[in-house]
Amino acid sequence: MSSIEQAGEFNLIHHLTSMGSPKVEPPIIAGIGDDAAVYSTDHNRVQVVTTDALIEGYHFDFAFYSMEDAGYKAMAVNLSDIAAMNARPILATIALGVPGSVSMEDLEALYGGLAASASEHGVQIAGGDTTRAPVLMLTITVIGEARASEIIYRNGAQPGDRICVSGTLGDAAAGLDILRHGIEPEAVGSTAWNFLVARHLRPTPRFDLVNEWASQGMRPSALIDISDGLANEIHHICAASGCGATIRESRLPLSSALKAASVLERGCVDYALNGGDDYELLFTASARDLQKANPASFITIGLITEKDILLHRAEGSVEPLVPAGHDHFSVTQSATIPHRAP
Known part of the structure; x- marks a missing residue:
């Protein structure tokens, strides 16, 4: 069985x-x-x-x-x-x-x-x-x-399209680790602590961007929200669109709060790629269509290619982008049901 x-x-x-x-x-x-x-x-x-x-x-x-x-x-x-x-x-x-x-x-x-x-x-x-x-x-x-x-579906990405995200990545997963491990605000700074915890507990659906695109006449070629980690979602778009992708580590949008949380065991890039729960929008679009969008509302992190899903590290090496984000049936990600506080 x-x-x-x-x-x-x-x-x-x-x-x-x-x-x-x-x-x-x-x-x-x-x-x-x-x-x-x-x-x-x-x-x-x-x-x-x-x-x-x-x-x-x-x-x-x-x-x-x-x-x-x-x-x-x-x-x-x-x-x-x-x-x-x-x-x-x-x-x-x-x-x-x-x-x-x-x-x-x-x-x-x-x-x-x-x-x-x-x-x-x-x-x-x-x-x-x-x-x-x-x-x-x-x-x-x-x-x-x-x-x-x-x-907009996941299956419209074309080679040459830019890969973009709507906000900073990894914050929500870092906020969860702060809560899980009982890390006090003093360890990361109260501003960073409040920001990261709020990103986990109170995510924001990005209808502001949906409305902005409508007013700008901007239409992404493929679209997904980042619930299970950036790497997982890149793989979903590539699988649906029959294409590859190249992501540049140096382009990953990292908040100052995440960078300040050096006390956490995982690094900023790992949180950004595999953390999940950010609920930012990951989308692809042609360079021409991106010209219609507000450049302050997104950051370009990579390019859609013909095949292979790769990560260009900041120091110059290239490796496969492994989808190591959230999986509901992973043994290592199962949770123990806690006692509810009275």
């Missing part, structure tokens, strides 16, 4: 997809394989739908998460999938599994975080379901919409 831990998350998804939905048929335009599925509602407009499950002890740890933080982040990461399709969110539904030990005050704080994150982007919580569960479990579905011509 095969182990899902040996298969890994992305092989598992591919295998189950081949069994359950091998063909995409109308009204579905794009199914499993992008950040959200796309289906048509009329000849001009489409809707996009995404669902994520978040589990206590794996996605959030109440040793350092508040209920409000958990709710806020759960909604934000789902909204980010809509941004990663170049669409705009409309409504959300929430399925909530709750242990009997959770108080009404805890649930009010959880929903306060969910509602705050949703309302920041004009999203209504339209309904859902509630049931008893052994640990806190949140399953959120978000529906967005756009004109059919506005949707």
Whole structure:
């Protein structure tokens, strides 16, 4: 019998997809394989739908998460999938599994975080379901919409396209390590500590960039959000587009806060490549299309090529870019369910 831990998350998804939905048929335009599925509602407009499950002890740890933080982040990461399709969110539904030990005050704080994150982007919580569960479990579905011509998939990258990201990388993973290891603000500086921790607990879906592109007439050729680490997401785009890529270490955008956190065991570049949870946008575009965009809103980190996915190190060596970011079924990334603080 095969182990899902040996298969890994992305092989598992591919295998189950081949069994359950091998063909995409109308009204579905794009199914499993992008950040959200796309289906048509009329000849001009489409809707996009995404669902994520978040589990206590794996996605959030109440040793350092508040209920409000958990709710806020759960909604934000789902909204980010809509941004990663170049669409705009409309409504959300929430399925909530709750242990009997959770108080009404805890649930009010959880929903306060969910509602705050949703309302920041004009999203209504339209309904859902509630049931008893052994640990806190949140399953959120978000529906967005756009004109059919506005949707951007992972499969459009072409050799010669520039590879760009919308903000600094590695901050959220560093923030998580700060919380996990109980590192005090004095060890990295209070400004850096607050910035890195906030990047982990309160990610920002990049609808500001989606709206900016619309006003500029800028259209990336491929698009994905950075949830599982930059290296993983580069591989996803290359696999979908049938191309290669070259990333330059010297071009990776690193925040001053991350650089200040030298007390952490991992280096800045490792966090940037493999940290995950940044929810910045990774996109490709031609040099001509990039001229339409605000240069302050992104940084170019590499180039799409015909084949091979490579990392040019700052000292001049070249090596394969290994996708060593987050995998839900990796043995080393499994979490131990913590005790919830009373």
